Amino acid sequence: MDLFEYIGGSNMNRLDYLFLSKVLINLLFQSGITSITAYNNQNQTIPNKWIYVIISFLLIFLLGYLSSNNSSFYLRFILLVTLSYVNGIIFSGIVIHIPDKEIK
Numbered sequence: 382m383d384l385f386e387y388i389g390g391s392n393m394n395r396l397d398y399l400f401l402s403k404v405l406i407n408l409l410f411q412s413g414i415t416s417i418t419a420y421n422n423q424n425q426t427i428p429n430k431w432i433y434v435i436i437s438f439l440l441i442f443l444l445g446y447l448s449s450n451n452s453s454f455y456l457r458f459i460l461l462v463t464l465s466y467v468n469g470i471i472f473s474g475i476v477i478h479i480p481d482k483e484i485k
Contacts, residue, residue, distance in 0.1 A: 391472060393417055407461075411461060411462075411464075411465045412465075414462060414465035414469065415466075415468045415469040415472065416467060416469065417466045417469065418466050418468075418469025418470060418472075418473065419469040419470075419472040419473040419476060420463070420473075422469065422473035422475045423476050423477065425473070426474075426477075427470060427473070427474045430471065430474045433467050433470050433471050433474075434471060436467050437464060437467050437468060437471065438451075440460055440464040440467065441464065443460060444457060444460050444461065444464070447460070
């Protein structure tokens with residue numbers, strides 16, 4: 382049995398596996414940026430959390446628009462990194478209200 386058949390079944394070819402692996406690696410990278418940002422900012426108070434929420438939604442809509450217009454990979458990647466950073470700041474404001482017992 383081939384590795385690709387074991388993971389995705391016989392209908393999954395190598396290009397699909399490559400695409401899936403790139404998506405999962407990108408997801409891990411973005412989650413890492415979000416968690417590192419949230420951990421580094423957890424002791425700081427954020428004065429206007431709603432501005433970051435609005436910026437987050439604007440970045441999501443901008444990414445959707447740019448993805449439909451075939452913009453450059455680097456521009457979308459920079460916007461994804463910025464979105465992960467903003468989400469990390471938002472999560473750091475949420476983590477303050479959760480007891481340490483529930484986090485661990």
